[in-house]
Amino acid sequence: MGAVLGLEVSRLARNNRDWYQLLDLCGLMNTLIVDADGVYDPRQLNDRLLLGLKGTLSEAELGWIRQRAWEGALTKARRGELVIGLPVGYVRTRDPEATEMALRDRLPRRYWIGYNDLLVAFGQNICTPVSPRCSTCPVNALCRKVGVTSVR
Numbered sequence: 001m002g003a004v005l006g007l008e009v010s011r012l013a014r015n016n017r018d019w020y021q022l023l024d025l026c027g028l029m030n031t032l033i034v035d036a037d038g039v040y041d042p043r044q045l046n047d048r049l050l051l052g053l054k055g056t057l058s059e060a061e062l063g064w065i066r067q068r069a070w071e072g073a074l075t076k077a078r079r080g081e082l083v084i085g086l087p088v089g090y091v092r093t094r095d096p097e098a099t100e101m102a103l104r105d106r107l108p109r110r111y112w113i114g115y116n117d118l119l120v121a122f123g124q125n126i127c128t129p130v131s132p133r134c135s136t137c138p139v140n141a142l143c144r145k146v147g148v149t150s151v152r
């Protein structure tokens with residue numbers, strides 16, 4: 001028997017899917033979950049209910065924090081005080097067409113389609129201009145996040 005220790009163990013997961021995966025794994029491996037409030041056995045129904053509730057509350061809390069941050073940004077934007085640092089790019093231009101031309105100059109032609117699929121989807125889904133999803137980014141460990149003020 002093992003144990004996972006933490007001050008607030010529900011913080012180990014960013015969403016309920018991850019949290020329940022952890023609970024299932026701990027249940028399978030006969031591992032207890034321990035935090036400042038108690039010791040839980042994920043194989044016991046009551047403990048599992050309580051852990052599930054903690055995970056739900058933790059996920060909701062993250063959502064509220066995100067919502068408050070977004071509303072703060074909107075308020076600033078309404079006052080005209082919002083400054084958003086764009087993620088560092090491979091080229092620096094003033095418009096999308098100039099970016100395309102600058103990239104065509106630098107990247108080998110045979111990779112254009114692959115780069116396009118990769119970079120456009122990456123910019124739309126992961127490294128978004130506001131609150132990039134660094135937690136799911138494959139280059140998170142390498143990225144210096146220059147100018148990035150809030151992440152998901």
Ligand code: SF4
Pocket residue numbers: 087126127128132133134137138139140141143144145148151
């Ligand atoms: S770690 Fe974050 S800021 Fe850096 S490239 Fe990935 S999503 Fe963008």
